[in-house]
Amino acid sequence: MNIVITGVSKGLGLYLCKILLEKSYNVFGISRSKTIELEDLMSMYPDSFKWLNYNLNNTDNIRQDIFKNWIGFDIPIHGLVNNAATAYDDIITNLDIDSLEQMFTVNVFASMILTKFAIRHMLLHNIKGSIVHISSISVHTGYKGLSMYAATKGALEAFSKNVAREWGEIGIRSNCLVAGFMETEMSSTLTNEQKNRIYNRTALKKSVEINSVAETIEFLISQKSNSITGQNINVDSGTI
Numbered sequence: 490m491n492i493v494i495t496g497v498s499k500g501l502g503l504y505l506c507k508i509l510l511e512k513s514y515n516v517f518g519i520s521r522s523k524t525i526e527l528e529d530l531m532s533m534y535p536d537s538f539k540w541l542n543y544n545l546n547n548t549d550n551i552r553q554d555i556f557k558n559w560i561g562f563d564i565p566i567h568g569l570v571n572n573a574a575t576a577y578d579d580i581i582t583n584l585d586i587d588s589l590e591q592m593f594t595v596n597v598f599a600s601m602i603l604t605k606f607a608i609r610h611m612l613l614h615n616i617k618g619s620i621v622h623i624s625s626i627s628v629h630t631g632y633k634g635l636s637m638y639a640a641t642k643g644a645l646e647a648f649s650k651n652v653a654r655e656w657g658e659i660g661i662r663s664n665c666l667v668a669g670f671m672e673t674e675m676s677s678t679l680t681n682e683q684k685n686r687i688y689n690r691t692a693l694k695k696s697v698e699i700n701s702v703a704e705t706i707e708f709l710i711s712q713k714s715n716s717i718t719g720q721n722i723n724v725d726s727g728t729i
């Protein structure tokens with residue numbers, strides 16, 4: 490199965506690539522930078538792991554550069570994971586429109602455009618594919634300073650549910666993985682005190698394990714979940 494994943498240079502995206510490659514998927518990974526960990530993974534799987542240096546802020550060339558020139562219309566796509574995101578966090582009274590627009594471009598608009606072309610690709614090859622968008626528990630709980638970031642993820646959740654309704658009839662699925670707090674670069678600016686406050690709001694009283702998130706994404710893109718669509722699946726240490 491051929492899976493397109495955005496944001497593969499580090500964090501969840503890199504880990505997800507590792508899990509999928511181990512399970513014999515072919516991965517088409519996108520990010521702006523090539524980290525040492527990404528290079529190592531590429532050299533371990535030279536045939537099944539393809540990487541493209543692409544800045545998703547550039548939404549104009551997604552069809553041409555990603556789907557036409559890189560993947561090619563002859564190769565079927567079975568899954569898309571919209572994982573790349575940036576987190577512009579600040580209180581709303583400090584809103585800077587350029588930063589907000591850039592975040593919406595990567596987190597929302599690029600994800601929508603990738604979904605558009607991935608579905609077209611699936612239709613071309615008659616594939617009942619699966620799309621997974623990575624959302625955040627901040628949409629549902631609220632965190633000081635995350636209103637703008639959470640708004641991008643809320644938009645993705647609404648988009649995912651409606652795409653599921655639009656394409657379900659022909660077997661294409663769309664779900665959101667709603668992740669709780671994971672220890673990655675995105676969350677590295679938080680102090681221990683802030684982290685402990687977040688953990689204390691969860692039933693398991695700890696951060697979310699990246700492995701648990703990645704395995705759930707694999708479940709959602711595989712046929713094991715072929716009756717699940719239009720859902721938000723929480724992997725959040727029990728933020729109840």
Ligand SMILES: NC(=O)c1ccc[n+]([C@@H]2O[C@H](COP(=O)([O-])OP(=O)(O)OC[C@H]3O[C@@H](n4cnc5c(N)ncnc54)[C@H](OP(=O)(O)O)[C@@H]3O)[C@@H](O)[C@H]2O)c1
Pocket residue numbers: 495496497498499500501502519520521522523543544545546571572573574575595623624625626667668669670671672673674675676
């Ligand atoms: N960490 C958490 O606690 C947490 C909680 C809930 C949800 N999430 C969500 O989980 C997903 C993964 O987050 P993470 O923690 O793994 O983040 P991360 O460590 O910051 O990684 C983000 C990835 O996105 C890529 N990316 C960012 N901007 C890009 C752009 N303009 N073009 C192409 N690629 C771009 C980055 O690659 P380059 O910089 O190399 O381009 C990187 O590979 C995100 O959707 C995030 O919102 C995270």
